[in-house]
Amino acid sequence: MIYVLAFAVIVLLGILGLVLKVHDRLxxxxxxxxxxxxxxxxxxxxxxxxxLEEARDKAIEILGEARIEAExxxxxLSRKLDRVGERELDDYKQVLQNISVSIESQVDKEMxxxxxxxxxxxxxxxxxxxxxxxxxxxxxxxxxETEKKRKLAELDKKLVAVIKExxxxxxxxxxxxxxxxxLIMNSxxxxxxxxxx
Amino acid sequence: MYSRxxxxxxxxxxxxxxxLAADVVEESLFKTSLNNYQQLNDSAAKYKFVKxxxxxxxxxxxxxxxxxxxxxxxxxxxxxxLAVAHELTMLAVGKVVGWLKDNVGMGVVVEWETxxxxxGGLVVTYSGxxxxxxxxTRLAEYWDKYDGRT
Numbered sequence: 001m002i003y004v005l006a007f008a009v010i011v012l013l014g015i016l017g018l019v020l021k022v023h024d025r026l027x028x029x030x031x032x033x034x035x036x037x038x039x040x041x042x043x044x045x046x047x048x049x050x051x052l053e054e055a056r057d058k059a060i061e062i063l064g065e066a067r068i069e070a071e072x073x074x075x076x077l078s079r080k081l082d083r084v085g086e087r088e089l090d091d092y093k094q095v096l097q098n099i100s101v102s103i104e105s106q107v108d109k110e111m112x113x114x115x116x117x118x119x120x121x122x123x124x125x126x127x128x129x130x131x132x133x134x135x136x137x138x139x140x141x142x143x144x145e146t147e148k149k150r151k152l153a154e155l156d157k158k159l160v161a162v163i164k165e166x167x168x169x170x171x172x173x174x175x176x177x178x179x180x181x182x183l184i185m186n187s188x189x190x191x192x193x194x195x196x197x
Numbered sequence: 198m199y200s201r202x203x204x205x206x207x208x209x210x211x212x213x214x215x216x217l218a219a220d221v222v223e224e225s226l227f228k229t230s231l232n233n234y235q236q237l238n239d240s241a242a243k244y245k246f247v248k249x250x251x252x253x254x255x256x257x258x259x260x261x262x263x264x265x266x267x268x269x270x271x272x273x274x275x276x277x278x279l280a281v282a283h284e285l286t287m288l289a290v291g292k293v294v295g296w297l298k299d300n301v302g303m304g305v306v307v308e309w310e311t312x313x314x315x316x317g318g319l320v321v322t323y324s325g326x327x328x329x330x331x332x333x334t335r336l337a338e339y340w341d342k343y344d345g346r347t
Contacts, residue, residue, distance in 0.1 A: 027202055164340050172282065172316030172332065179287045183318045184281060187330035191321045196328040197277065197301050 198263075199270045202249055208310045209276060211246075216271050217278035218246035220253060223264050223301030227341060273304065280310040282332070 175183070191197045202237075206215055249268070257263040285293070290309075297305050312326060317332030 060302055071269075160340075160344070164336070168316055168333065168336050171336065172313075175317050175332075177283075177286060177289070180283060180317055181285070181292065183288075183332060184285075184293060185280075185296065186298075187321070188293065189320045190330055192300055194328065195324055196321055197297070197323055 199267050201253055202246070203270060203274075203303045204244070204298065205249060206271070206274070206306055207290065207298075208306055209337075212271050212274055212306055214243045215246045215250075216268060218243055218250055218262050219267050219271070222250045223245060223261065227262060270304065275302065275305045275323075276308050277301070277305055277308060278308045279321040280312050280322075280331075282311070282313055282314060282317050284311055284313040287307075311324060 188197070202215060206212055237251050242334065250264075254260050254263060279293070290307075294307055299309065317333035318330050318335065320331050321328045
């Protein structure tokens, strides 16, 4: 039994030794792989850096070129725009001038018509006003004349009344007692003739 | 019969005075003296009629009857109302009354009225008729004609 056990132990030890050996080899391989990976990574990093630098330089270069191109394009565009602008401005000026001339012509025409209409209307209005004023004036003059006649007639009437009253008073007062008696006697004679008495 | 008395009466005042005088004379017939004439207050006008009535009464056989007849005559007088512009003098009044007695009748008397607005002439009212013969109306008629011409 012991032998068996010893054998077993020996076997196990052998297996253990084998495992350890395999383990050691695997460790070495792993270490080697790790070193390779680091080396590869370093190289890859180095390469990537190089690529990046190259790419950056290229980009800078491209950017420079693009800037130059852009400036060139911008100048060109600006010049083109200036030309177009000048042309458009000239066209605009021309259009404006045309419009101005057209408007001026239209305005002149309309103003002429308006002036004619206004003159015609003014003349008509003046004529109408003149007629109305003349009519009103004639009416007022007629009223004034009528009022004048009425006032004069009234005045004449009053004057005649005053004259009559004055005349009556004067005649009455200037009669002597003899005249009064004569008047009375004549009146009595007249009364007799009329068969009043 | 009463012509002497009526001939003197010219106005309605005279009629009143004459009536009073007749009353006084009648009363005196039954008294011893004529002293009661004093009640006439020495009015010259009234006394004039008393003297006139007494003078006329002396010849009358029935004095009371005569006085009654006089009163009736006085009541029956005709009144002519004359409106004049101014009060007339006694002379003028006498002339107007005389004219009326001669032309209208002895039994007519005047009732005077004064209206200065008449200016002259007179307005006669007699027997219910009014006749305007004043200067005022004559002038008015003249002015009407004058207005018609103008």
